[in-house]
Amino acid sequence: MPELPEVETVVRGLREPLVGQTLHSMWVERASTVHSPAPEQFAARIRGQRVQALSRRAKYIVIHLEHDFLLVHLKMTGRLYVAAAGAAYPADAWVRVRFGLDAGHELRFSDARRFGRVYLTAHLADITGGLGPEPLDDDFTLERFAGRIAGHRRPLKPLLLDQAFIAGVGNIYADEALHRARLHPLRPASSLTAAEVAALYTMIRAALNDGINHEGASVNWYRKPDGTTGTAQDGLTVYGRDGRPCLTCGHVIEKIRVVQRGTHFCPVCQPLPER
DNA sequence: CGGACAACCTGGCGGC
């Protein structure tokens, strides 16, 4: 599903067609997709504002307008793309919100599952204030990660999925990072040695960077803004590979449920120490 | 604090 690498790929793909465009209008096909403010105010406020930049915070796409930030969260099945005037696209069947751009072009937000939301705010922190640090930022150092993990006793899998602990990691990259770091998803955070903390830090970043370099994992719904698939799914070592051999040791990959999430791991490479 | 679980949603797919 869209996690940090997928959202980053969407942001990169939308910069060229979107920056410099002016938002002229907004069509709300599905009111519940508009988080805040209410659709009428939302449409009135964006009208005439030029897109100045695009960035990403956790799994949010952040569109910088002249006086506001327009945020989009893709959740499970959201897709965001710029459509040429009058052109039809495969994801159009699930369009929830459209924004009119220059020369008849449109920014379309499609979302089959209807979990995704759009937000408009003058103060970014109103939406993203509770999020933890960006794992790929330069100031996210090993020391900082070690300091944050020190206070936690929770199992690693739910900790990595907690957006207040670390921003942008979802189910796929959590499983991949834990496998690369050779850590069982149920290991209590407080049980890690300094070397294991360092391995986890390194492998979270490596898994995310690999995902970005392969333009995201198109496990099912995710597509780049141009409609094509990423290739990161071909490099996954555990996610979705339950019942198949571990690429490191050959043992069968297992799948369990942890905090209601499908969790994939190799019981040999990622042992759970008895205690 | 944290874990369990429901809710939000619907396309896709396994099973029969």
Place this chain on the structure above:
DNA sequence: TGCCGCCAGGTTGTCC
């Protein structure tokens, strides 16, 4: 072939 029912999971909110 067709239908049923479950599964997928990011996030919020509720309850214990």
